[in-house]
Amino acid sequence: MRIMDLLTDAREEPVSDLDPDVGLSRAARVRVLLAAALGPLVTGYAAVATVLTLVALTADRTVFSGTGVLLAAGPGWLAAHQVRLGFGGHPLGVLPLLPTLGAALLAARTATGAAQRLGCRSVRDALPVLLTIAGAHAVFGLVVALGTRGSPVTANPLAAFFVPGLLAAAAAFVGVTRSCGLPDVVADRLDPLALRGLRAGALGFAVLVACGALVFTVATAVSWATVSDIYEPAFGTSFGLFLLSVLYLPNAVAAALSFVTGPGFSIGDLNVGMFGYRGGAVPGVPLLGGLPEHHAAWWPALLVLPAATGALVGWSLRKVDADPAQRIRAVAVAGAVVALGCVLLGTLSGGRLGDGPFDPVSVPVGVASVVAFCWIVIPGSFVAFFTGEHEPPAPPPEALEDNEAFEDADEVDTEAAAEAVEELEASDPSDPSDGDDEEAAEDAEFEAEADAELGLDDEPAEDEAVTGGTETCGDVEPDETDR
Numbered sequence: 001m002r003i004m005d006l007l008t009d010a011r012e013e014p015v016s017d018l019d020p021d022v023g024l025s026r027a028a029r030v031r032v033l034l035a036a037a038l039g040p041l042v043t044g045y046a047a048v049a050t051v052l053t054l055v056a057l058t059a060d061r062t063v064f065s066g067t068g069v070l071l072a073a074g075p076g077w078l079a080a081h082q083v084r085l086g087f088g089g090h091p092l093g094v095l096p097l098l099p100t101l102g103a104a105l106l107a108a109r110t111a112t113g114a115a116q117r118l119g120c121r122s123v124r125d126a127l128p129v130l131l132t133i134a135g136a137h138a139v140f141g142l143v144v145a146l147g148t149r150g151s152p153v154t155a156n157p158l159a160a161f162f163v164p165g166l167l168a169a170a171a172a173f174v175g176v177t178r179s180c181g182l183p184d185v186v187a188d189r190l191d192p193l194a195l196r197g198l199r200a201g202a203l204g205f206a207v208l209v210a211c212g213a214l215v216f217t218v219a220t221a222v223s224w225a226t227v228s229d230i231y232e233p234a235f236g237t238s239f240g241l242f243l244l245s246v247l248y249l250p251n252a253v254a255a256a257l258s259f260v261t262g263p264g265f266s267i268g269d270l271n272v273g274m275f276g277y278r279g280g281a282v283p284g285v286p287l288l289g290g291l292p293e294h295h296a297a298w299w300p301a302l303l304v305l306p307a308a309t310g311a312l313v314g315w316s317l318r319k320v321d322a323d324p325a326q327r328i329r330a331v332a333v334a335g336a337v338v339a340l341g342c343v344l345l346g347t348l349s350g351g352r353l354g355d356g357p358f359d360p361v362s363v364p365v366g367v368a369s370v371v372a373f374c375w376i377v378i379p380g381s382f383v384a385f386f387t388g389e390h391e392p393p394a395p396p397p398e399a400l401e402d403n404e405a406f407e408d409a410d411e412v413d414t415e416a417a418a419e420a421v422e423e424l425e426a427s428d429p430s431d432p433s434d435g436d437d438e439e440a441a442e443d444a445e446f447e448a449e450a451d452a453e454l455g456l457d458d459e460p461a462e463d464e465a466v467t468g469g470t471e472t473c474g475d476v477e478p479d480e481t482d483r
Helices: 002-008 026-058 066-080 097-118 123-147 157-179 182-189 192-222 224-230 235-247 249-261 299-316 324-349 365-387 397-426 432-454 460-472
Strands: 085-087 090-092 153-155 265-267 270-272
Touching (some): 026 066, 026 097, 026 235, 066 097, 066 153, 097 123, 097 249, 097 324, 157 182, 192 249, 299 365, 324 365
Antiparallel strands (some): 265 270
C-alpha cells in the first residue's frame, strides 16, 4: 500500500478541479500511467496469493510456506487470465471464469480512473492508458511464464504474453469509453434501429444467462443429497471443494445455458443434451452434483425459456419503427448479439482437462450460437411484427411527383369543364327565359300586322275622334261601300 500511495501522490489535484486549459506536468502523467500499469498487477497477484494462502492453511497434512504460495500465485494469475497451463505434461484448459471476470473488472476500473485523472476526452487521448495497461499485463505474463520453466506447472510464453494483454486491452477499452464520450459518438453515427437492436440483444443475452443460472440452481437444489455426499468430513478438503465450485460457477452456468437452448454440453464421455443423453464418469466436485443420470421426457418443456426470451426481445422492439420490416431487422441485430455472446461464453467455459476420462469439457459453440440466434429471431420477429403498428410504407419520391402532377392536371380540367358548362347554359335555346322573350316578340309583331290591315295602327286619340265622329253622325246612312 505504501508503494501505491507513493505512485498516486495524494497531494496531486484531480483533473476535474483544474482549469481545462492547464494540463498535468510530465512527472504527474508518468505517475498516473505507472499506477495504472502496476495497480491491477499488484492487486490481482495479491488476490490470487490470498486465496492460495487460505487453501494452504485449511488443508490437512500440509506445511504452509510463504515462498511456495508466492511462487504458486504466478501460475494462478495466468489461469485467472485464461492462459492454459500444463501440470506435469498434462494440459489444463478448463479455467475458472469468475477470476477472469474479476481481473477484467479491475483493469476496467483502473483505466477509468487513469483516464479521468489525465483529462482524456477521446479515445486518442486515452491511448496511452490503454497501451500502458495492456503492455504491463503482457510483459508480466511473459515474465511469469518464463519463471515457471523447470517447475511442475508451466505455461506457453507466447500465450502468456498475448492472452493477458488482449484481455486487459479489451477491459481497459470498455473502462475508458464512458469517460471519453465514446457511447455518444457511436450513438450519433450508428443507425438508430441497429442501436436499439444492440440494446435488445444485450437484454436477451442477460435473460438467457439468467435462465441458465435458474436451471442450474434448481438442478443443484433437487440433487442436494448427492451434492452433500461429495463433501468430505474434513473442513480443509470441504473448503477447497467449495472454493473450487465457486470459482467455476460461471462455467457451469454457461453449460446450463447451452442445455436450455438445446445443444447441451459434454464432459469426456458424458454428453447431456435436450434430446439426447450419453452417460459417463464426472469429476467428484460439488458443482457437478446436479448432473442427471439419465434422460427425462419432460426436458423439452424447458425450451419455453429461450422462446420466451425471444418473445421478450420482440416485445421490446415493437415500437422502434412503424414498418414491420424494420422491426424485424432490429430483431435480427439482437439475435446476432446474443449469438456472439454465446460464442464468447462457450469458448471461455470449456477446454482440456488433462488426458483422462474427463477430457475435454466442451460446449458446441457453433451449434449453440446458431440455435440461440434462431431462438431470438423467430419468436422475436413474430411478436414484433404482430404487436407493433402496421402503417403502409411511404411511396417513393417518383410516385409522389407523379401523383402531384396528376392532381394539378385534374384541377385544370375541372376548371375548364366548369367554364364550358357556364357557356352552354348561357347559350342554351331551351332556357325558359329565352323562350318567353321570343314568344312575346312574335305576339307583338302579329298584333302590329293585324292592326295595319284593319287600319287600327293610328294613335288612341285619333281612334277616339273617329269614334266620336261616328257617334255624332249616327243619323247619316252608311255608304254602300260600308255595307
